[in-house]
Amino acid sequence: MSRLCIILAVGAFLGLFITSCTKNKIEAEKQRYVLKVQISTDPVTMDPSLIEDGVSMEIIHNVMDGLFGHDAQGKRINQLAESWTVSKDGRRYEFALRHDARWSDDIPVRATDFVTAFRRALSPKVPAKLAPLLFSIRGAKAFHAGTASELAGVYEKDGKLVIELEEPTSYFLEVLTLANTLPLRQDILTDNGGNWPITAPATGPYRIAAYQPGRRFLLDKNDAYYGKKPTMYLIDVLIIQDDSTAVNLFEKGDLDILTRVPGTELPRLEAKGLIQREPFLATYYLGFNTRKAPANDLSFRRAVSGAIRRDEIVQALASGEVPARSWIPPGLEGSIPYQDPAPVFADSVKAFREKFARQGAGFPPVTAGFDSSPRNTMVMEKVESDLKNNLGIRVLLSNMDWKSFIGSLQSDPPTIYRMGWLAPFGDPIPHLEVFISHGLNNYTGWSSAEYDRLVAEIARLAPGPEREQKIRQAEKLLVDDQAVVVPIYHYVQQHAIAARLANVHANPFGVIPFNEVTLKDAHAH
Numbered sequence: 224m225s226r227l228c229i230i231l232a233v234g235a236f237l238g239l240f241i242t243s244c245t246k247n248k249i250e251a252e253k254q255r256y257v258l259k260v261q262i263s264t265d266p267v268t269m270d271p272s273l274i275e276d277g278v279s280m281e282i283i284h285n286v287m288d289g290l291f292g293h294d295a296q297g298k299r300i301n302q303l304a305e306s307w308t309v310s311k312d313g314r315r316y317e318f319a320l321r322h323d324a325r326w327s328d329d330i331p332v333r334a335t336d337f338v339t340a341f342r343r344a345l346s347p348k349v350p351a352k353l354a355p356l357l358f359s360i361r362g363a364k365a366f367h368a369g370t371a372s373e374l375a376g377v378y379e380k381d382g383k384l385v386i387e388l389e390e391p392t393s394y395f396l397e398v399l400t401l402a403n404t405l406p407l408r409q410d411i412l413t414d415n416g417g418n419w420p421i422t423a424p425a426t427g428p429y430r431i432a433a434y435q436p437g438r439r440f441l442l443d444k445n446d447a448y449y450g451k452k453p454t455m456y457l458i459d460v461l462i463i464q465d466d467s468t469a470v471n472l473f474e475k476g477d478l479d480i481l482t483r484v485p486g487t488e489l490p491r492l493e494a495k496g497l498i499q500r501e502p503f504l505a506t507y508y509l510g511f512n513t514r515k516a517p518a519n520d521l522s523f524r525r526a527v528s529g530a531i532r533r534d535e536i537v538q539a540l541a542s543g544e545v546p547a548r549s550w551i552p553p554g555l556e557g558s559i560p561y562q563d564p565a566p567v568f569a570d571s572v573k574a575f576r577e578k579f580a581r582q583g584a585g586f587p588p589v590t591a592g593f594d595s596s597p598r599n600t601m602v603m604e605k606v607e608s609d610l611k612n613n614l615g616i617r618v619l620l621s622n623m624d625w626k627s628f629i630g631s632l633q634s635d636p637p638t639i640y641r642m643g644w645l646a647p648f649g650d651p652i653p654h655l656e657v658f659i660s661h662g663l664n665n666y667t668g669w670s671s672a673e674y675d676r677l678v679a680e681i682a683r684l685a686p687g688p689e690r691e692q693k694i695r696q697a698e699k700l701l702v703d704d705q706a707v708v709v710p711i712y713h714y715v716q717q718h719a720i721a722a723r724l725a726n727v728h729a730n731p732f733g734v735i736p737f738n739e740v741t742l743k744d745a746h747a748h
Contacts, residue, residue: 295728313391336406428738526575529568547710557694592637
């Protein structure tokens with residue numbers, strides 16, 4: 224049977240893209256090598272330059288290799304960078320690419336593909352949320368601001384990729400694991416009006432063969448891949464928002480991996496030995512729109528932060544999360560172990576209560592927005608209860624689908640909103656840069672010259688006591704002194720894994736490398 228026919232037959236078996244091969248039955252042995260994975264929502268985008276959410280990263284890092292990536296343990300590994308040199312002053316990097324690196328359409332990967340990617344990720348015409356993480360590159364800020372016509376610090380020389388920095392940056396190789404540094408081909412962009420199509424050729428172990436919005440992705444093994452060939456030759460990624468539906472499909476054998484497990488089902492699935500827990504460098508938090516009353520009032524923000532019982536929220540979820548005192552999650556430099564934050568905000572809570580008791584009038588209702596899911600609903604209903612019981616504030620909950628919610632944050636955020644932030648690499652800088660002035664992910668509208676200065680200093684320092692002290696200073700300003708963000712808990716990854724699978728591990732950035740997954744009883748395939 225031809226490769227095309229196999230793909231089409233598998234698609235028919237899965238209910239995807241019915242084709243002329245629908246009359247052919249897939250051999251039972253072939254069915255075993257189809258990996259069926261659940262994700263909870265449709266990715267916001269699959270454009271590498273624009274990716275910012277964890278769901279998009281779960282897929283893109285299985286279909287695209289860059290200079291560097293992360294393995295299943297979160298360790299940085301070489302991908303398309305075969306070797307590199309760094310100048311004595313730490314400002315100039317030169318990368319030689321693998322000679323066998325090819326796109327899935329068999330075209331060689333070239334240094335100019337990376338030049339194209341960096342220019343696009345930093346273009347003032349492309350709304351790339353993670354662009355500030357590339358600002359250490361020489362000329363990046365000016366190019367991004369539109370005051371320079373060329374990106375001075377990224378170019379090709381003698382077949383090699385050269386990147387020059389404004390100043391030495393200790394974590395720069397980690398930056399090169401980001402999705403917005405993945406290679407892009409100018410011919411594909413030109414043919415698609417400047418857009419990167421979902422089914423574009425890939426450089427990783429898989430390529431996106433097909434996509435049905437809101438329903439599923441089909442990932443096909445990339446035969447041109449330079450690295451280890453995957454055991455699972457097709458990945459069927461199903462978009463299932465309802466947790467109960469996903470669990471039912473999993474237990475019937477129609478799903479192999481659940482990426483989100485409801486707390487009510489954890490004990491039962493864990494008793495069967497099907498639950499796997501792994502670290503996750505992410506923080507669940509509430510933010511305030513400081514442009515709007517009453518969130519523009521520091522006393523209100525501090526009172527709200529002191530009224531929320533983080534430990535009780537985690538107990539209600541009953542799924543292994545850790546209550547948060549720190550904005551930076553455990554495992555990253557500067558993280559603060561949990562202690563009940565209520566004493567820090569006790570004076571603010573008391574003053575808030577007394578003020579409205581004296582006035583004899585209730586506080587106006589406050590809107591709190593979140594994206595729809597059973598977990599988020601449970602958290603926000605507990606927040607609603609805490610603010611009513613501890614402050615006398617009536618909260619109006621507003622939920623919507625993920626894409627609509629992100630759109631609302633970008634246009635007109637509610638007074639209080641829920642969000643999560645996942646570290647894309649193993650350094651606290653991405654967490655800290657969320658709330659810099661005019662940051663693309665700073666939906667709060669808050670701005671502080673002191674905070675900006677601290678983050679800039681932290682970015683220049685190598686890990687160590689001085690850097691950690693400044694990280695703690697920045698956190699105190701953000702979480703305590705200005706109460707711009709209310710860390711609720713630090714995530715723990717929990718997946719339900721089918722008994723037939725082996726070597727399934729999610730790295731601390733939320734990505735399961737599908738090419739490492741095998742069957743427990745698989746023979747060579």
